Amino acid sequence: xxxxxxxxxxxxxxxxxxxxxxxxxxxxxxxxxxxxxxxxxxxxxxxxxxxxxxxxxxxxxxxxxxxxxxxxxxxxxxxxxxxxxxxxxxxxxxxxxxxxxxxxxxxxxxxxxxxxxxxxxxxxxxxxxxxxxxxxxxxxxxxxxxxxxxxxxxxxxxxxxxxxxxxxxxxxxxxxxxx
Amino acid sequence: xxxxxxxxxxxxxxxxxxxxxxxxxxxxxxxxxxxxxxxxxxxxxxxxxxxxxxxxxxxxxxxxxxxxxxxxxxxxxxxxxxxxxxxxxxxxxxxxxxxxxxxxxxxxxxxxxxxxxxxxxxxxxxxxxxxxxxxxxxxxxxxxxxxxxxxxxxxxxxxxxxxxxxxxxxxxxxxxxxxxxxxxxxxxxxxxxxxxxxxxxxxxxxxxxxxxxxxxxxxxxxxxxxxxxxxxxxxxxxxxxxxxxxxxxxxxxxxxxxxxxxxxxxxxxxxxxxxxxxxxxxxxxxxxxxxxxxxxxxxxxxxxxxxxxxxxxxxxxxxxxxxxxxxxxxxxxxxxxxxxxxxxxxxxxxxxxxxxxxxxxxxxxxxxxxxxxxxxxxxxxxxxxxxxxxxxxxxxxxxxxxxxxxxxxxxxxxxxxxxxxxxxxxxxxxxxxxxxxxxxxxxxxxxxxxxxxxxxxxxxxxxxxxxxxxxxxxxxxxxxxxxxxxxxxxxxxxxxxxxxxxxxxxxxxxxxxxxxxxxxxxxxxxxxxxxxxxxxxxxxxxxxxxxxxxxxxxxxxxxxxxxxxxxxxxxxxxxxxxxxxxxxxxxxxxxxxxxxxxxxxxxxxxxxxxxxxxxxxxxxxxxxxxxxxxxxxxxxxxxxxxxxxxxxxxxxxxxxxxxxxxxxxxxxxxxxxxxxxxxxxxxxxxxxxxxxxxxxxxxxxxxxxxxxxxxxxxxxxxxxxxxxxxxxxxxxxxx
Ligand code: SF4
Numbered sequence: 082x083x084x085x086x087x088x089x090x091x092x093x094x095x096x097x098x099x100x101x102x103x104x105x106x107x108x109x110x111x112x113x114x115x116x117x118x119x120x121x122x123x124x125x126x127x128x129x130x131x132x133x134x135x136x137x138x139x140x141x142x143x144x145x146x147x148x149x150x151x152x153x154x155x156x157x158x159x160x161x162x163x164x165x166x167x168x169x170x171x172x173x174x175x176x177x178x179x180x181x182x183x184x185x186x187x188x189x190x191x192x193x194x195x196x197x198x199x200x201x202x203x204x205x206x207x208x209x210x211x212x213x214x215x216x217x218x219x220x221x222x223x224x225x226x227x228x229x230x231x232x233x234x235x236x237x238x239x240x241x242x243x244x245x246x247x248x249x250x251x252x253x254x255x256x257x258x259x260x
Numbered sequence: 261x262x263x264x265x266x267x268x269x270x271x272x273x274x275x276x277x278x279x280x281x282x283x284x285x286x287x288x289x290x291x292x293x294x295x296x297x298x299x300x301x302x303x304x305x306x307x308x309x310x311x312x313x314x315x316x317x318x319x320x321x322x323x324x325x326x327x328x329x330x331x332x333x334x335x336x337x338x339x340x341x342x343x344x345x346x347x348x349x350x351x352x353x354x355x356x357x358x359x360x361x362x363x364x365x366x367x368x369x370x371x372x373x374x375x376x377x378x379x380x381x382x383x384x385x386x387x388x389x390x391x392x393x394x395x396x397x398x399x400x401x402x403x404x405x406x407x408x409x410x411x412x413x414x415x416x417x418x419x420x421x422x423x424x425x426x427x428x429x430x431x432x433x434x435x436x437x438x439x440x441x442x443x444x445x446x447x448x449x450x451x452x453x454x455x456x457x458x459x460x461x462x463x464x465x466x467x468x469x470x471x472x473x474x475x476x477x478x479x480x481x482x483x484x485x486x487x488x489x490x491x492x493x494x495x496x497x498x499x500x501x502x503x504x505x506x507x508x509x510x511x512x513x514x515x516x517x518x519x520x521x522x523x524x525x526x527x528x529x530x531x532x533x534x535x536x537x538x539x540x541x542x543x544x545x546x547x548x549x550x551x552x553x554x555x556x557x558x559x560x561x562x563x564x565x566x567x568x569x570x571x572x573x574x575x576x577x578x579x580x581x582x583x584x585x586x587x588x589x590x591x592x593x594x595x596x597x598x599x600x601x602x603x604x605x606x607x608x609x610x611x612x613x614x615x616x617x618x619x620x621x622x623x624x625x626x627x628x629x630x631x632x633x634x635x636x637x638x639x640x641x642x643x644x645x646x647x648x649x650x651x652x653x654x655x656x657x658x659x660x661x662x663x664x665x666x667x668x669x670x671x672x673x674x675x676x677x678x679x680x681x682x683x684x685x686x687x688x689x690x691x692x693x694x695x696x697x698x699x700x701x702x703x704x705x706x707x708x709x710x711x712x713x714x715x716x717x718x719x720x721x722x723x724x725x726x727x728x729x730x731x732x733x734x735x736x737x738x739x740x741x742x743x744x745x746x747x748x749x750x751x752x753x754x755x756x757x758x759x760x761x762x763x764x765x766x767x768x769x770x771x772x773x774x775x776x777x778x779x780x781x782x783x784x785x786x787x788x789x790x791x792x793x794x795x796x797x798x799x800x801x802x803x804x805x806x807x808x809x810x811x812x813x814x815x816x817x818x819x820x821x822x823x824x825x826x827x828x829x830x831x832x833x834x835x836x837x838x839x840x841x842x843x844x845x846x847x848x849x850x851x852x853x854x855x856x857x858x859x860x861x862x863x864x865x866x867x868x869x870x871x872x873x874x875x876x877x878x879x880x881x882x883x884x885x886x887x888x889x890x891x892x893x894x895x896x897x898x899x900x901x902x903x904x905x906x907x908x909x910x911x912x913x914x915x916x917x918x919x920x921x922x923x924x925x926x927x928x929x930x931x932x933x934x935x936x937x938x939x940x941x942x943x944x945x946x947x948x949x950x951x952x953x954x955x956x957x958x959x960x961x962x963x964x965x966x967x968x969x970x971x972x973x974x975x976x977x978x979x980x981x982x983x984x985x986x987x988x989x990x991x992x993x994x995x
Pocket of ligand 1: 315317352
């Protein structure tokens, strides 16, 4: 069974927010809410600076605290790609998952349920690209099966230096940043 | 007539001018290689795809709009379109937000009371157009048709410009020349005999070294360029970034040169000195194609890196190393020409230096450098000839700016103020907010006072619309057809904008407005087509294209031709010498430096900071802020202030502050971004914010307007461009 993950090449990302807007239109994300966002991290003193620009979203962790804390089973691991999803009808909007997520990936949809990135499961389970990946003018987003050693994501992770976000939280995130 | 205007004349009349800019005929058009409409019924139920083109900026990417149950859902790039390659930029992706924009103009309105008080009466289209036609007729009778001027930006202006020409005026200008690209186009044409064009003729995709001077690729989202930039980075391209601000591109550069603003020409001269001195230039290329190289060589001998160091603040070793880096990858090295190049008033000479550095490295006409553009040759619609006018355009009396190769917007404004060479009494303004696109708004207001008619045609309100007599609401690009688009690019192709959804209220497309107004002005013979599709079909078929197929695919391509030496293109230079002019006799004859020299910029008064401005990826000037999808990503601009300066004066991130410029003009309040990413003597903001029109409810007074603070401009004596980089601001604590 596949284990979907994402690899983002920060060398190419320009932080243009196209991924954010494409996600909003693809998934009808409500006004004022976003399932993905851009972070720019700058280190050093002018003019000797280092900068990393990242597109961030739910990490679809292998060890998802948002799933284990959910009192109703709304937050769950989907059988396609091990994607972390929320069953809207089961969600009571208690926000336990918001507290549990170290990445601040969730928001309450005005309709009352916990909302976040779905890895565009409606597209990816048909073998299509995620909306953010398909729109990116820099082609900096890669998506695929981390368990398949021949997938583009696995090959990139084997050949390029990369890091994860907040690994110390122990959630085993499945989004990797190439540096 | 200097060689510039001759060349431009050739281009406009569409003669084939040698291999260089060969217009490709349509024989062998590759039709709809990749079918868009899904004939096999694989589209999910309720989903429709309609090919069109984006109009959120001038790049005009090919797009596909999606309808879901008959309602606009999303928009993506058209994979067949060579500009978008199936991916739109963030503004394009958010383009669907233009339709439900709550600040849209809904119906024609006529001013009630004083100009600029923004009190209106809603009228019918018939009343509005009768009003405009009556005023235009009066202007024609009293002053002649040339006294009606037009300002226009983008492809949507095509039909209105046609109407104004048919009426008898050639006073049609776009701020994109004198306030933007002009110095670049003139500097390159003086050197290579051709302009850079739009899209810029840079083969970033195959480049091995990209040099950006103040150009912030990735923050400006000229789609194809950003795509090629990322592709080249993946292939190991190195880059050198020169900028007083640590831009996104600076973060990806091998060499970041944090230059003192206004001193770029000194750096360019020093780079050329190193490349000549160390023998790193392309000797064969320069010998074969260069004119006046010996004089040039002697001239740059004085510009050592040690000379440039105190001027630019860049260490001599860094100048040498970066020069060697670019030479190492030549000819696949691009010194990027930028786009908005009106900086300090001596910009044509700076851009000529950029052109000459490229020439030394042999990158013009080479793979990974500058390519020879090609274009699909589609005949113009067979209109009757425009009326002849004895008067020349009013923008540049007596050829004051001898190398101005397009009409000067600020020249038309001058003529409107002074009545010299003849009065300008009417302005038609299409899709450009002149209050933000022209510097010194007092002069614009002064000009407006002399007008008998000011008509604005646009999709949303704007500050210039606030001063209009009549405002005509246009349908947004997703609601209309536009003329065929055949850009000069790497391959010949045509894209096609077609209507996707109906306009929500009483908005009308530009072609409808032009035709109706034309008919009221007695210009019926200039509008022989019945409707827009009739016009488009005639044009397409006159080129041997199947119009219905084009409607279905959105893109048709011609046959590729060689675009660089490596592919077999011939090097052709339309300069007086027929070569690359290291020494320009035309400039010498006109009394200008035949080889560029350095001229220092104005210094800031004590306690003032130089105001710099730029672009953000989610907005196009002042026209996108009311689009909710884009506004949400960036609702206001920020003032970048060096963190040490901020600490010293007691400003924190998130504080609001006003700015006062050297002339006492005070801005809206703007949020502070205290950052390491900028030199201490400058401040920076993104252009287009701080709108002051009450029509713009969602964006009114959000952020500050750089344009509002740009009261001073230094005019380029070669071509009339307005250098805007010599404005200085200080903090105004009272918020
Ligand atoms: S560059 Fe962006 S805004 Fe401009 S036409 Fe292309 S997609 Fe539209």
